[in-house]
Amino acid sequence: MIGIEFFLIFSVVSLITYFFVLYWKIKRIHELAIKLPGHNGLSLLSSLHIIVTAKRKDYVSIVMSYVKDEYPMTKVWFMNKFLILTKDADFINKVFNSPQTYNKPDLFYKGFMTSKGLITLAGSEHKRHRKVLNKAFTSKMMQRLPEIFDEKAKKIIGNLSEVEDRGEFELLNYIGPFSLETFGKSNLNYEIDYHRSEILDAYERYSSVAADFLPYSIIGLSKNILSPTKLGRRIKEVFQKFHIYFDDVVKINKENENNNMVENTAIDILLDPNNGFTEEEVRDELIMMMLGAFETSTRIISMVLMMVGMNKDVQHKLVNEIEEVYNEDKDAKFSADFLQKFPYLEMVIKETMRLFAVVPLVARETSDEVDINGFLIPKNTTILISIYAMQRDEKYWGSDAHLFKPERLENGMEFPHAWAPFTGGSRICIGYRYAMMAMKVFLINFFRTYTVNCSQKFEDIESEMTMTLNFLTGYKVGIHKK
């Protein structure tokens, strides 16, 4: 009897102590959180309710409904974890540039992705990797890219002849090879054959497990905890496939050390012993770079073709711009300078990326208390940045913010920080200029050969938000030879 009483008293005292320590730890966070503007936001119960009941396709509208216009942030409590959600351009710009908001939260990134690549690395390790890898993306390195992009674009456009004048077809199957094969040739010194490559199978499995894992990551679970479950085993299998593939790419590069196509590509830099990367770091960087490059570029090119296919006036203007440039010089070769001659094309791409932020939500974690535009944000706060909501905010883009109108960019942007599909600051996408160049080269080649039509109505597009934004309604267009 005494034993049970003692046990009960001990348990109650332990619980009280536990909650007291927890409370003490987060007291300061609470004190600061209360002073931040806005209503107190989501409680634990409402956060849980959303996570349990929401479908993936609802995530976009849920985020949109919680980023309020009247406040620069929405507060969310999850257990003892404090999060803020924001779409405020000035606030976001400061977050991208503050040393105290340099790191990523555990949420999705560390719990799921590989740990030694740029997307997840923290602090000085990230800085070291980034400084070295930046060398693969300098202006000098960019000069060799248009030729590779042009060769691959012409190959894909050749393949498109099998679907020309045959009604609408799914674009991703044709654009995917362009993004993946250019990535292989320019970053891995490796010719990937999209249709025969195991990497595609691994990638498709990855997309599916990443989406399934998302709700678990929000409640703080990592792939290690899930390892005994079916999902855990699927995740392990996907990463094993990536490892086998990239180990092979590394092996081939090492064997061909002396006859590399180009020096200083990403893989050359990673394998250079002077840079001191471990085997695991090399592999993780390659996986992350591929994940960063492939889906994003494929989706944006496809989205641009759909937008142009829906807007005859835009197509007319775009084709005119391209024809005028080539009328002046029929045999013009692609180069960074040459690509400057297509300002309307750039507007069309940027407007598509504004409406459809392919990475809709990014996150940072405060490593210390930090003043962001006059608001003191507590240490260990997760800042969720809704690029999607910011890029559709009427405050920055006017009452027609929800419409596709490349002309709005004619005289530059009134609020340049409100356009951030590659984010900003020191963790801005490393492939920003690479991606813009690749997309331009592909689209110029495309519009010299084909016209495009898309019967879908803009307002009927349904999107889902996982790690990237995806059109649930597909990416269908028809094409006609000019």
Ligand code: HEM
């Ligand atoms: C349209 C195409 C692309 C878009 C929209 C895009 C967007 C992004 C975004 C939003 C981030 C996250 C930055 C952050 O958390 O602040 C990112 C990071 C990254 N992207 Fe891209 N990306 C694209 C293409 C590429 C390409 C072509 C490559 C490689 C060749 C690439 C490699 C990376 C890497 C390695 C990172 C991590 C950078 C770091 O944390 O230092 N991306 N990208």
